[in-house]
Amino acid sequence: xxxxxxxxxxxxxxxxxxxxxxxxxLAEALPSHPAITTVxxxxxxxxxxxxxxxxxxxxxxxxxxxxxxxxxVAGLMQEALAGAGDRExxxxxxxxxxxxxxxxxxxxxxKALDPPEAQN
Numbered sequence: 120x121x122x123x124x125x126x127x128x129x130x131x132x133x134x135x136x137x138x139x140x141x142x143x144x145l146a147e148a149l150p151s152h153p154a155i156t157t158v159x160x161x162x163x164x165x166x167x168x169x170x171x172x173x174x175x176x177x178x179x180x181x182x183x184x185x186x187x188x189x190x191x192v193a194g195l196m197q198e199a200l201a202g203a204g205d206r207e208x209x210x211x212x213x214x215x216x217x218x219x220x221x222x223x224x225x226x227x228x229x230k231a232l233d234p235p236e237a238q239n
Contacts, residue, residue, distance in 0.1 A: 120168060121195065125153065129161050130184060130191070133171065139183040141176065 122130060132148050133140060140148075146158045162182050165171035170191070173180040186194075203209035214222060 120170070120198070122170075125149075125151075125157070125161055126165060129158065129165065130170065130188075133182060133184040134188040139174075139181040141179050141181055143179075145182070 128149050128151070129145055132145050142158045142162060143155050145162075146153055146155045149158070162171060162173070162180075166173060166182075170185055171182050172185050173182045184191075200206050200209060214225075217225070
């Protein structure tokens with residue numbers, strides 16, 4: 120699920136804060152310093168999308184990222200592949216644009232998925 124610019128900024132803060140954050144803390148931490156009501160609106164939207172959870176803390180809520188940033192990015196990659204007309208072609212284009220380090224990491228991960236007898 121793609122995020123808007125302010126949603127992404129809020130999520131980046133939540134991903135950095137494993138202990139979660141209050142809306143006012145997020146508003147103060149964001150470079151654009153949006154109003155707390157704006158941040159609350161974004162947090163409500165992210166909660167409805169299932170990306171953020173919240174717990175009551177006094178009269179406020181503490182917000183948490185439901186999944187890690189890496190898991191979120193993996194979901195975006197799956198979403199992009201699902202929308203491709205030809206998954207193999209999309210993967211081929213991706214691999215041709217990937218860095219040497221990324222390709223090496225993919226090779227290591229694919230090799231680890233092979234059964235032991237296939238690795239010889």
